[in-house]
Amino acid sequence: MPSTTRLYHEHPTLTEFEARVLRSEPGDDGSLHVVLDQTAFYPTGGGQPHDIGYLQDAPVLDVWENGEEVVHRIDGTELPEAVSARVDWDRRVDHRQQHTGQHILSRAFELVLKASTIGFHLGSEKCTIDLDQLDLSPQKIIEVEDLANRIVTEDHEVRQSWHKDVSELPESIRKSFEAEGDIRLISIGEFDVNPCCGTHCERSGQVGLIKVLKLEKNKNGTRVEFVCGRRALQDYRARHEELGSVARDLTTDALDVRNRVEALRSEHKETRSRLEKADKELRQLLTQAWAEEARKESSSMLVKELDASRQSWMSPLA
Numbered sequence: 001m002p003s004t005t006r007l008y009h010e011h012p013t014l015t016e017f018e019a020r021v022l023r024s025e026p027g028d029d030g031s032l033h034v035v036l037d038q039t040a041f042y043p044t045g046g047g048q049p050h051d052i053g054y055l056q057d058a059p060v061l062d063v064w065e066n067g068e069e070v071v072h073r074i075d076g077t078e079l080p081e082a083v084s085a086r087v088d089w090d091r092r093v094d095h096r097q098q099h100t101g102q103h104i105l106s107r108a109f110e111l112v113l114k115a116s117t118i119g120f121h122l123g124s125e126k127c128t129i130d131l132d133q134l135d136l137s138p139q140k141i142i143e144v145e146d147l148a149n150r151i152v153t154e155d156h157e158v159r160q161s162w163h164k165d166v167s168e169l170p171e172s173i174r175k176s177f178e179a180e181g182d183i184r185l186i187s188i189g190e191f192d193v194n195p196c197c198g199t200h201c202e203r204s205g206q207v208g209l210i211k212v213l214k215l216e217k218n219k220n221g222t223r224v225e226f227v228c229g230r231r232a233l234q235d236y237r238a239r240h241e242e243l244g245s246v247a248r249d250l251t252t253d254a255l256d257v258r259n260r261v262e263a264l265r266s267e268h269k270e271t272r273s274r275l276e277k278a279d280k281e282l283r284q285l286l287t288q289a290w291a292e293e294a295r296k297e298s299s300s301m302l303v304k305e306l307d308a309s310r311q312s313w314m315s316p317l318a
C-alpha cells in the first residue's frame with residue numbers, strides 16, 4: 001500500500017502545495033477517492049474534523065486516514081497525475097484556535113479543580129470537553145477561565161516534539177498512555193504537555209479569547225461547552241446584538257435589562273391579581289343579575305347561551 005507524507009505537522013501554515021496522485025477510485029456517490037504522495041490536508045482524527053479546500057478545481061469534501069495513506073474524497077470524477085492543492089485557511093485557523101484552546105482549558109481545569117478531560121469534540125458549531133467531575137461551582141469556572149486566558153495573553157510558544165518510545169515521555173502522561181509507533185507531543189510553554197495528532201497554533205496568543213458557555217451533567221461527569229478565538233468573538237457579537245435589541249424594546253440599557261424585566265414581572269403579577277379580583281366580582285354580579293331575571297320570569301332555570309371563551313371564564317362558578 002502506498003503511503004502519504006503528512007505536511008500539516010511540520011508545515012502547519014502551508015496551504016498551497018503540489019502533489020502526485022498515487023491512486024484514485026470512484027466513490028459510491030459520484031465522488032472520487034484520491035491518495036496523494038504528500039498532503040497538507042488534515043484527516044479527521046483525535047477529536048478534530050478534517051480540512052477542506054481544493055484539488056485542482058475540485059472541492060475536497062472529506063479526508064481520512066487509511067493506514068499509511070491519507071484519502072481525499074473530492075467532488076469530481078478525474079484528476080491529472082500532478083495536482084495543485086489548496087487548503088481552506090479560515091477553517092484551519094478555526095480548528096487550530098479551538099484545539100490549542102482546548103489543551104489550555106483542559107490543563108486549567110486540572111490545575112484549578114483537579115478535573116481530568118476524558119473526551120473532546122470539535123464540531124462545526126460546538127466544542128466540548130468531558131470532565132470526570134460533577135457539580136463544578138460557578139466561582140471555580142471563573143478561576144479556570146481566568147487562568148486559561150492568562151496563558152493566552154502570556155503568548156507562550158506551542159511546540160511539537162516526536163518520540164519513539166513511551167519511556168521518553170514525561171512521567172505525568174506516561175502512566176495513562178499506550179501507543180505504537182511515533183508519539184507526537186504538543187507543549188504550550190511550561191504550562192502543558194500532551195500527546196496529540198491535531199493542528200495547533202504556533203503561539204498561545206493566537207488562540208484569542210477562551211470562554212466557557214455551558215456546563216451539563218454527562219454520565220458521572222460534566223460536559224463543558226466552550227468557544228475560542230473568532231468563534232468567541234462571533235458568540236459575543238451575537239449575544240451583544242440580541243441583548244441590545246431586547247434592551248431597546250424595553251427602552252433601557254443592556255446591563256439594566258434584568259432590573260427592567262424584574263419590574264415588568266412584578267407589574268404583571270399585580271395586574272393579574274387585580275384582574276382576577278375584578279373577574280370574580282363581575283361573575284358574582286352577573287350571577288345575581290341572572291338570578292333576578294329568573295325570579296322575574298318565575299322560572300327556576302334560566303338558559304344563557306355563552307360562547308366557548310365565556311364558558312371557561314364563567315366556569316369557576318360551576
Ligand SMILES: [Zn+2]
Pocket residue numbers: 046099103195196197198
Ligand atoms: Zn489535542
